[in-house]
Amino acid sequence: MPRPNDPTITKIENDGDAGLDASGSVYTTKLDPVVSGECTPSKDAARPNKVVLYGEDPANPIVGGQGSNGGDLVKSSDTWGFRLGEAACEVDPKSKQGGSWQIQDTNKQYQSPDPGNRYSGYRRYHAWVVESISGFGLTSFFSNIGTAYFVSGENVPDASKFSVSVPHTVNGSLPAGSAVTFKGEVSPTYLAWSSGGLGMTDSRMAVSMKQKTASDWTPLVTTPANTFQRGAAVSTVSSVTDPTTGLTLSLSKTAASTWSWTLNIPVGRFTGYNGGDETQTFDFRVEMVNPMNIRSGPASIERKVDITPTILSLERYDVFQVAGRAYKYVDGDTKVPETKGTVVHVTWPGGGGTDATVGDQGLWQAAPPEGINQGEFSAQVLSDDAEGADAQGRFQGGNQSASVSHALEFRPSNSALPLTGGWPLSVFRILLLSSLGLVGFVACLRNKQESGH
Numbered sequence: 001m002p003r004p005n006d007p008t009i010t011k012i013e014n015d016g017d018a019g020l021d022a023s024g025s026v027y028t029t030k031l032d033p034v035v036s037g038e039c040t041p042s043k044d045a046a047r048p049n050k051v052v053l054y055g056e057d058p059a060n061p062i063v064g065g066q067g068s069n070g071g072d073l074v075k076s077s078d079t080w081g082f083r084l085g086e087a088a089c090e091v092d093p094k095s096k097q098g099g100s101w102q103i104q105d106t107n108k109q110y111q112s113p114d115p116g117n118r119y120s121g122y123r124r125y126h127a128w129v130v131e132s133i134s135g136f137g138l139t140s141f142f143s144n145i146g147t148a149y150f151v152s153g154e155n156v157p158d159a160s161k162f163s164v165s166v167p168h169t170v171n172g173s174l175p176a177g178s179a180v181t182f183k184g185e186v187s188p189t190y191l192a193w194s195s196g197g198l199g200m201t202d203s204r205m206a207v208s209m210k211q212k213t214a215s216d217w218t219p220l221v222t223t224p225a226n227t228f229q230r231g232a233a234v235s236t237v238s239s240v241t242d243p244t245t246g247l248t249l250s251l252s253k254t255a256a257s258t259w260s261w262t263l264n265i266p267v268g269r270f271t272g273y274n275g276g277d278e279t280q281t282f283d284f285r286v287e288m289v290n291p292m293n294i295r296s297g298p299a300s301i302e303r304k305v306d307i308t309p310t311i312l313s314l315e316r317y318d319v320f321q322v323a324g325r326a327y328k329y330v331d332g333d334t335k336v337p338e339t340k341g342t343v344v345h346v347t348w349p350g351g352g353g354t355d356a357t358v359g360d361q362g363l364w365q366a367a368p369p370e371g372i373n374q375g376e377f378s379a380q381v382l383s384d385d386a387e388g389a390d391a392q393g394r395f396q397g398g399n400q401s402a403s404v405s406h407a408l409e410f411r412p413s414n415s416a417l418p419l420t421g422g423w424p425l426s427v428f429r430i431l432l433l434s435s436l437g438l439v440g441f442v443a444c445l446r447n448k449q450e451s452g453h
Contacts, residue, residue: 003138004131005040007051007089007101009146012036012125015292025147027200027292031117033148035125036102039089047132049089051101054081056124058114062145080142081126084109089129103127119152120190122200149200154189154288154296161185162301164284167267168383169309172402179264180305182207182284187258190291191230202228204289207249207263211272212281212302221249221263222289228259270305275328275336280306310338310381310401316365317406319373322346323365324404326358326381337362338381345382349375349408368408378405 011019012035014028035053042049056062063079085103092100105123110116117123124147129140167178188203202225208217221242232238236253250262273279285300308328316323326338342358346366356366356379368377383398 001134001136001138004049004129004140005097006140007037007039007127007129007143008097009035009037009125009127009143012146012148014148015294020146023147024145025122025149027149027151029151029153029292029294031119031150032105032107034102034104035127035146035148036100037127037143037146038092038095038097039099039101039129040097041089041091041099042131042133044133049099049132050086050130051089051103051127052086052130053084053103053105053125053127055084055105055110056081056126062124062126062142081124082109082111082114084125086130101127117148117150119150122147122149149291151200151290151292151294152189153294154203154290155187156297157184157186157286157288157299159286159299159301162284162286162299164301164303166303166305167307169307169399169401171400172309172311174267174307174309178267178307180267180270180303182209182263182265183261184286185254185258185260186286186288187255188228188288191228191257192226193230200291201225202230203291205249205261206287206289206295208285208287209265210283210285211270212278212283213272213276217285218269220245220265221247223249227251228257267307270307273308273330274334275330277304280304280308306399309399310342312344312379312381312401312404314379314404314406317377318409319368321365321367322377322379322406322408323363324379325362326364326401327362342381344379346377346379348372348377372408373410374408376405376407378403380404 009020012026012028013030013033014026015030018026020026037051039049039051060078060081062081084105087101087103089099089101091098094100105117105125107117124145126142126145128142131138162182162184165181165183167174167180186205188205190200190203192202193200204223204225204227206222207220209220210217219242221240223240227238227240232253234253234255237251239248239250241248247263247265251259252261254260270282281302282305283300283302285298287298288296290296308330310326310328312324312326314322314324326342326344327335328338330336337360338358340358340360344356344358344364344366346354346356348354348368349372352369354366354369356364358364380403381399381401383400
C-alpha cells in the first residue's frame with residue numbers, strides 16, 4: 001500500500017501572523033507557538049488521517065532529505081525529535097492539498113537536558129501523516145522543516161555612554177569638513193551567526209536626531225542585517241553607510257557582544273537657527289531593533305549645537321572709548337544680536353587687554369587704559385558659552401569671531417564739549433558767571449560816571 005501524502009508546514013505562529021519565509025523560518029516572540037499547515041484528508045471521514053508534530057532534539061538533529069513514496073524512511077527514529085502532539089487532518093477547501101491542521105507546541109514536552117524553547121534560541125519542526133484506513137497505521141515521509149527563532153524585546157541603549165562633540169568657528173569660520181560627532185556603545189541582544197551557520201540575524205541599530213523645535217525625528221543611520229557578527233574578533237573595525245542619508249557609522253568591537261560606534265554628522269544638516277536657543281538645541285537618539293523589527297525604548301542625549309559665528313562691528317574708536325555691536329547672521333541675511341553676556345576681548349596697543357560684555361541689542365564698549373592715546377587696537381570674541389565648563393570648571397571653548405581692528409583716533413570726548421553734562425561744565429559755568437559779573441560791574445561803573453556829569 002502506498003504511504004499517505006506528506007503534510008506541509010506553512011506557518012508558525014508569530015506576532016505578524018505571517019507564513020514561513022524563503023528559508024523556511026519565522027521569528028516569533030511566542031515560546032509556545034501554534035504550528036500549522038496543509039495535508040491530504042482521508043477518504044473516509046470516520047477514519048481520518050492524523051498529523052503528528054515533532055520538535056527537534058538538539059542532541060540528535062533532524063536529518064535532511066526525503067525519500068520517495070514507496071521507499072524506505074531515510075530518517076532513523078532518534079532523529080525524529082520530541083513528539084509534541086497530533087491533530088486530525090481537517091477538510092479545508094482553501095488548502096492546495098484539500099486539508100489543514102494545527103498543533104500547539106506547549107513547550108512542555110522537551111525532555112531533560114533540553115531546556116525547552118528559550119529566547120535567543122530556535123526550534124526546528126517537522127511532521128508526518130499517519131493513516132488509519134488500512135489498519136496498519138502507515139506514515140508519510142516527513143514534511144518540510146519549519147524553524148522558529150524565539151525573539152525577545154531589545155534592551156534600551158545605555159545613554160550614559162553617549163557623547164556629542166560640537167565644532168566651533170576659528171577666526172569667524174568653521175574649519176573645512178567640520179562635523180558634529182555622536183559617539184556611544186551598543187550591546188545588541190541578537191548577533192548574526194557566521195556565514196552558513198544556523199541562527200537568526202542580528203539586531204539593528206537606528207540613529208536619528210531632532211531639532212528641539214521640530215516635531216519629527218530625522219533618520220541618520222540604520223544598520224543593515226549582519227552588521228553585528230557573533231564570530232567577529234574583539235578589536236575588529238568595520239563601518240556601514242546608510243544608503244538614504246549617505247552617512248557612515250564607524251564600529252569597533254570592544255567585547256564579546258559590545259561595539260563602540262562613531263557617527264560624524266556634517267554641519268550642513270544643522271539648519272533652521274533663528275537666534276533662539278531652542279533652535280540651536282538638538283536631541284540625538286539611538287534605538288535597537290530586534291529581528292522582528294520591534295524597536296526598543298529610545299535613549300537620547302540633548303546638545304546645544306552652536307556653530308554660527310559672531311560678527312563684530314566697530315562704531316567708535318578714539319582714545320576715550322571704543323564701542324561696537326556683536327551679532328549673528330541667520331537664515332542667510334537676517335541679523336540677530338549676540339547673546340547678552342558674551343565676552344568681547346579688546347587688545348590695546350602695547351599688548352594689554354580688557355574684557356567687555358555684550359549688552360542689550362548686541363552693544364559692547366570699553367575704555368582704553370589711561371595713557372594710551374595712539375596705536376591700533378583689536379577686538380575679538382575668543383569663545384562664547386556654547387560648550388560651557390567641565391566638572392573641574394575649565395572652559396571648553398566655543399565660537400571664535402574674526403578679529404576687527406582700528407587705529408585709535410584722538411578726538412574730544414562728547415562729555416568734554418560744552419552743555420553736554422561732563423566735568424568741564426562746572427568750569428564753564430564759573431567762567432560764564434564771572435564774565436556776566438564783570439559785564440555788570442562795568443555797566444554800573446559807566447552809569448555812575450554818566451550820572452556824575
